[in-house]
Every structure is written in C-alpha cells, then in structure tokens.
Amino acid sequence: MKGVVNIILYFIVILIVTLLLSCTTKIKLAYKYFLTPCPCDVPEIQSDFPQHFLRVNLNDYLSQLNSYKNFRIDTLQTIIYAGTEFPITRILFKGSEAKLRLLIFAGVHGNESGGVLSIPILMDSISTNPTRYMNWEVQVITPINPVGLQFMSRYNENGCDLNRKIKKSNQPGILLQKEVIREFKPDFLITLHESPSRGYFIFPGVHVQKDLIQRILEHLEKNGIELATVDYFGRKLKPPGISNTNKGYLNILKNIIRLQPLADYTDENKIPSLTPESGWQSEDLKQRVNSHVFLINAVIDNFGNRN
Numbered sequence: 421m422k423g424v425v426n427i428i429l430y431f432i433v434i435l436i437v438t439l440l441l442s443c444t445t446k447i448k449l450a451y452k453y454f455l456t457p458c459p460c461d462v463p464e465i466q467s468d469f470p471q472h473f474l475r476v477n478l479n480d481y482l483s484q485l486n487s488y489k490n491f492r493i494d495t496l497q498t499i500i501y502a503g504t505e506f507p508i509t510r511i512l513f514k515g516s517e518a519k520l521r522l523l524i525f526a527g528v529h530g531n532e533s534g535g536v537l538s539i540p541i542l543m544d545s546i547s548t549n550p551t552r553y554m555n556w557e558v559q560v561i562t563p564i565n566p567v568g569l570q571f572m573s574r575y576n577e578n579g580c581d582l583n584r585k586i587k588k589s590n591q592p593g594i595l596l597q598k599e600v601i602r603e604f605k606p607d608f609l610i611t612l613h614e615s616p617s618r619g620y621f622i623f624p625g626v627h628v629q630k631d632l633i634q635r636i637l638e639h640l641e642k643n644g645i646e647l648a649t650v651d652y653f654g655r656k657l658k659p660p661g662i663s664n665t666n667k668g669y670l671n672i673l674k675n676i677i678r679l680q681p682l683a684d685y686t687d688e689n690k691i692p693s694l695t696p697e698s699g700w701q702s703e704d705l706k707q708r709v710n711s712h713v714f715l716i717n718a719v720i721d722n723f724g725n726r727n
C-alpha cells in the first residue's frame with residue numbers, strides 16, 4: 421500500500437514541477453514579447469517559436485527595388501551597425517488622379533520578412549495596372565528594421581522591438597515611423613507582419629469600417645489565402661482572419677501594461693490602420709508573401725468607396 425502511495429506522490433510532484441516550469445516559460449515569453457520593449461542588447465535571432473526563415477540579402481533586395489523605373493525611390497535613413505551601413509528605403513507612387521494616401525510599413529520585425537518580400541510583388545502589380553491605383557498616392561517604407569532583417573531578428577540594432585512603447589520610445593526606427601506618419605498624413609496605414617499562427621489574420625484599427633474588413637476577407641479567400649481560426653494568444657477568431665484586441669480582457673490587459681503598438685498610435689490619431697499577420701511557419705510564398713499584396717489591393721479597391 422505504502423508503495424502505491426509513494427508512486428502517486430511521485431507523479432503529483434512531477435506534475436507540479438512540470439506545471440511550474442511551463443508557467444515560468446510562459447511568464448518569461450510574455451515578459452520578453454509584451455512587457456519589455458528591449459529584451460536584448462543585440463539583434464538576437466528568434467528561437468522561441470518554430471519558424472521557416474525567408475532570408476533576404478539586403479543588397480540584392482535594394483538592387484531589386486531600384487530596378488523599378490516608374491517609382492520615386494530614395495534612402496530615407498541609414499542605420500550604422502557594426503561598421504556597416506543598413507539603408508531604409510522609401511518608395512513613392514502617385515496615381516494620375518491621386519486623392520487618397522496609403523502608407524505601408526514593411527519589416528518592422530526583422531525576422532518577419534514576408535512583408536518585405538511582398539513589396540516587389542506590389543510594385544509589379546502597380547506597374548502592370550496603374551489604373552487600379554490611380555486614386556492613390558502610395559508610400560512604402562522598407563525595411564523599417566534593416567539590421568533585424570539582415571540578422572533575422574525581431575529586434576533592431578539595440579535589441580529593441582519597434583512595435584512597442586511607440587509613444588515614448590526614442591529608438592530611431594520608432595521615431596522614423598511617427599515622423600513619416602506626421603509628414604505624409606496617410607488616409608490609411610498598413611504595417612505588414614508575420615506570426616507563429618497557422619494562416620493569415622488581421623488586427624484592424626478602430627477606425628477601419630466593418631464592411632471594408634468584410635471585403636478584405638472575401639478578397640483573401642477568393643485568392644485562396646487560408647485564414648487563421650486561432651491567433652497566437654490561443655483565442656478562437658470569429659470570424660476567421662480577424663483578431664480584435666480592442667475588445668474584452670485583452671484590451672484591458674493591453675492598457676494596463678501599456679503595450680502601445682503602432683496601431684494604438686494610429687487609433688489615437690484617427691488613422692484607419694491594419695496590422696496583417698501571415699503565418700511564418702509556412703513555406704508557401706503565396707500564403708506568406710503574396711497574401712499581403714492581396715490585402716493591400718483589397719484596400720486600394722474598396723477604401724473610400726463609401727466614404
């Protein structure tokens with residue numbers, strides 16, 4: 421009898437230790453991703469979640485961007501890190517009857533290169549069908565975090581997350597995002613991201629109209645993009661493809677910990693914004709890269725139609 425009790429006690433102890441360890445791991449991850457804007461000193465490589473890395477050679481990427489002739493392309497800022505220059509590129513396109521301004525940020529998180537790689541596909545789309553974009557002036561900043569992109573790190577040259585504490589941070593990549601917004605005064609902003617979730621989903625800003633979101637989801641589905649049914653908080657998405665952190669306990673939590681992603685800043689400044697996330701575990705470029713262009717084009721086709 422004593423032997424049986426000991427075995428049961430042994431398993432209970434193992435269970436408690438496992439639970440404590442898993443809680444500690446979750447607390448550590450929550451601290452790293454949500455509570456501290458600068459979890460490291462250098463652009464550390466992401467190893468917390470399984471990811472299929474899409475590596476980008478920055479020089480080849482810049483040459484590719486500069487090969488497009490019908491855009492105004494310049495270097496907005498250069499980051500110096502470890503004696504090397506890392507340029508941030510600005511791309512401008514102005515439609516023949518431009519009255520709306522769309523601002524696109526790519527590569528805020530360096531390891532989320534799907535957004536960065538979608539930009540040449542967008543430029544192809546604009547080049548082949550400029551009429552579609554004639555009502556728009558489009559400005560793209562890519563990559564916002566060139567050092568992170570080179571090192572496949574979420575963080576910038578100082579180990580900081582460029583989508584946290586947006587209002588208070590002095591990180592160059594954060595000041596740059598706010599400066600571009602102030603100067604360009606976008607009617608709509610899209611910041612391209614990737615996540616560990618399976619499938620594609622969007623964090624819509626509070627000023628994005630519901631029928632626009634509906635049209636975007638329809639356009640993504642029509643083009644064969646798999647919409648996520650669960651986000652990386654483990655919450656079921658209703659409808660699939662939309663995560664709303666502006667509702668419920670997550671909103672309360674977000675305000676308590678003062679997360680301040682870019683979307684909070686655009687909400688406060690009454691700019692409709694979308695933060696789309698493609699799934700970084702996928703090896704399928706259509707799901708990860710082209711998906712962002714489908715989303716941008718759905719905004720191009722539908723925003724302002726009912727305003």
Ligand SMILES: [Zn+2]
Pocket residue numbers: 529532613614
């Ligand atoms: Zn991201």
